[in-house]
Amino acid sequence: MMTIFLYSLMCFIFGTTFLAIKVGVDEGFPPFLSAGIRFMAAGAILYVLLLARKKTTWKLLWRKELMLTGLSLTFITFACLYWAEQFISSGIAAVLSASAPIMIILIQTALLRVKITKASICGVLLGFLGVVCLFLPGLSIAWDIHWIIGCGIILIGQIGYAAGSIYSGKTVETFKEESPMALNAVQMIYGGLLLLLLSLFTGETAPAITMPGFLSIVYLTLAGSMIAHTIYYYLVAKTNAFLPSTWLYVSPLIALTIGRLFYKEIVHPVMLIGVMLILCSLVLVNLEKIMQIISIKKMASSK
Structure with missing residues (x-):
């Protein structure tokens, strides 16, 4: 029950962060400044807490691998x-942000020469059609270049x-002895610093x-960057690496729903497709x- 509750809470928080960002920028808060404050504060607070509990060390701050991770993942x-x-x-x-796994497949195929399954190829093609549908309202319904x-x-x-x-997967292997939360905190610090410089x-x-x-900034810092990510790593430790990542299936629907209900955002039928x-x-x-997960569960239940 605790796992289900934490998973649901994580999905809800991730789903609401997109509206929180929208509220902040609509209130006139500069986008790069608000993002920089959010990640710099969240990363620093988490890192200090981990240092106080002796879960990490100061030397982690000076590793170039985490600088590069912060550049790509956060900045x-x-x-x-x-x-x-x-x-x-x-x-x-939120929906466009859920396209990250598709981008991972494309990079692995094009640059790393990783062979992919037919199902993945079909998934990439479907994802491309989905993205086209999200672009269409700006193209056909009312020409909106900003959209x-x-x-x-x-x-x-x-x-x-x-x-x-992809790169952070290698980084985690390099720093096996370090807490994943510490690695995430440091990359957020670097990402936040770069955002403030921008x-x-x-x-x-x-x-x-x-x-x-x-x-909006308080919520994004505490809930979006600290609580939700802490839950994410807890679920990785308690379940498996894949289950927490399925927030990508749930959170876009939450974001669409709350955006429509509480912020009167327009959801065109083409977008739903x-x-x-x-x-x-x-x-x-x-x-x-x-x-693989289904087969593992079947084997466990049959024992």
């Missing part, structure tokens, strides 16, 4: 996401996330603080892992 991904949410709805941002660019920028961010995910370079200025904008295609593509891309 590229969230610089693109925060900027794009100035122009597109939070629900669509189109925003969708494209999020996809670029997911390429960064996919590359970072904010400074682009000339973002501190906004007039509003209560919704302030609460795109959502279902992308979610189906995720199943196909991960079909082999899903079948």
